Amino acid sequence: MSSTLAGRYGLHAVVRTKDGWAVPHAVVTVTDMSGHQVVRMDADAEGTVLTEPLSPGVYTVVVTAVGYAPIASTAIATASGSAELGVLVLARQGGVELPPPGVWTIDPAHSKVAATAQHLGLSSVQGRFSEFAGRIDIGTTAEASAVVAEIDATSIDTGNKTRDDHLRSADFLDVGPHPVISFRSTGLSPAGPDRWTLHGVLTLSGITREVDLDLAYLGTSPDPWGGLRAAFRAVTELRREDFAMNYNQIVQAGISLIGATLKVELDIQAVQGEPSAQA
Structure with missing residues (x-):
């Protein structure tokens, strides 16, 4: 992404488990206030999500991953197009269930x-x-x-x-x-x-x-x-x-x-x- 390489970026977040491990297969979907999807991308191997700059405004961010309960968060993009969400923590579906016996x-x-x-x-x-x-x-x-x-x-x-x-x-x-x-x-x-x-x-x-x-x-x-x-x-x-x-x-x-x-x-x-x- 040329704009991010140039120092400009949009949504930045890191997806982790509550134990602190990356969730590299997490899918992040960003929609605007009208419900229009503007971004959908996978987290990288470190669980990091870094998008192109967004238009200034309020967005809904939904994070999903196989084996985890989905979460939703609100992000506000500044005039520069960036929105910082920090660490997003996913909880495993079903709590602390073990693998099948x-x-x-x-x-x-x-x-x-x-x-x-x-x-x-x-x-x-x-x-x-x-x-x-x-x-x-x-x-x-x-x-x-x-x-x-x-x-x-x-x-x-x-x-x-x-x-x-x-x-x-x-x-x-x-x-x-x-x-x-x-x-x-x-x-x-x-x-x-x-x-x-x-x-x-x-x-x-x-x-x-x-x-x-x-x-x-x-x-x-x-x-x-x-x-x-x-x-x-x-x-x-x-x-x-x-x-x-x-x-x-x-x-x-x-x-x-x-x-x-x-x-x-x-x-x-x-x-x-x-x-x-x-x-």
């Missing part, structure tokens, strides 16, 4: 498993695992649900071969004798609307420890292949020393090459059914 299979092609470590106390380095699998058994209640997953430790990728080879060594992941990282849930307890603490045991570098993950359920949606998908996000923090990853290097008094903790982030899409049932 049964087996759900993690889809690695549309999921992310990543770990981030501090580097020199200044910046961070993120590594992603490209090979993993798992299943989620949704019960009739959240507490009756369970998760099992396995990660190929050799698939770590930080974008630097030398660093990746070191991470696979006995100083860190020790992939020779321990090529698989495994997780098995042991329980689930509520932590707020759409949020839970997922309790489980993690086996990493041959060492098993209890871990808790902060889990958010992001909703369900049909996919283009006739399936049904559920989305989740989970985060936790691990101490390297708990898994005997004690390697470090002091580069300056009080400053370590690598931080003592790892931030683990999981963005998961799961498809309803066993793997053989997927398209």
Whole structure:
């Protein structure tokens, strides 16, 4: 849009869930006071909507998205044609319902498993695992649900071969004798609307420890292949020393090459059914 690139824009808004996640598939419709539709567009990958300048006046803005209750808001375009609505929050339809009970299979092609470590106390380095699998058994209640997953430790990728080879060594992941990282849930307890603490045991570098993950359920949606998908996000923090990853290097008094903790982030899409049932 040439006018927006030139610094002029119309309606600006960001569509989010109440957990703060973007809703990139949201559709925003803008109508004038006579009911005439003047704009209809999708939010971008960050949930942002930015239109061409509008004629000065009052507008009705309706936001819809699959799996969410629609909302309406009033926007007033100034003489410059801009209208700022800020963050528009969508609530999931049906409140905090879980996905339908049964087996759900993690889809690695549309999921992310990543770990981030501090580097020199200044910046961070993120590594992603490209090979993993798992299943989620949704019960009739959240507490009756369970998760099992396995990660190929050799698939770590930080974008630097030398660093990746070191991470696979006995100083860190020790992939020779321990090529698989495994997780098995042991329980689930509520932590707020759409949020839970997922309790489980993690086996990493041959060492098993209890871990808790902060889990958010992001909703369900049909996919283009006739399936049904559920989305989740989970985060936790691990101490390297708990898994005997004690390697470090002091580069300056009080400053370590690598931080003592790892931030683990999981963005998961799961498809309803066993793997053989997927398209």
